[in-house]
Amino acid sequence: MTPIVAENIEKIFFPGYKITNFQFIEKTCFLSIVPSYEPVCAKCASNQVIVHQRRTVKLTDCKIFGYNTILEVEVRVLRCKSCGKTHVERIAIQSKHGVMITARLEEEVIQEMEDTGSIKATSKRLNIGWDTCKKVHKRYLQRPYHLT
Numbered sequence: 001m002t003p004i005v006a007e008n009i010e011k012i013f014f015p016g017y018k019i020t021n022f023q024f025i026e027k028t029c030f031l032s033i034v035p036s037y038e039p040v041c042a043k044c045a046s047n048q049v050i051v052h053q054r055r056t057v058k059l060t061d062c063k064i065f066g067y068n069t070i071l072e073v074e075v076r077v078l079r080c081k082s083c084g085k086t087h088v089e090r091i092a093i094q095s096k097h098g099v100m101i102t103a104r105l106e107e108e109v110i111q112e113m114e115d116t117g118s119i120k121a122t123s124k125r126l127n128i129g130w131d132t133c134k135k136v137h138k139r140y141l142q143r144p145y146h147l148t
């Protein structure tokens, strides 16, 4: 990927992250991304933090050019020198409903479920688990202002 392509993809799809690697294995694209911003304590907002540990979390994202996409996201465990707390950084692009997919894919699941009404078809087309589809759609239907 040329720098200009990578930069634009990062800016549009993964704000706050930098793509460090990508590879196609059969029909799946694996993209490795790492945070590109300076870490800040989520408890006291101090920037006097040290990266205690780095972990990798796998998130399923929307397809790219027809390829299933798996993001390998670096998550930092931060220790704050100001307040002494340790915490794991949140992934801003992840669904907020406890499923290992991106917020963008979550929108697609909801749209697809509304269009087809089929968990089976949706999970197959978007390459995610049946239970993930069901969970996402159930949450959507339970939203306070949702009108059927």
Ligand SMILES: [Zn+2]
Binding pocket: 041, 042, 043, 044, 045, 046, 080, 081, 082, 083, 084, 085
């Ligand atoms: Zn702190």
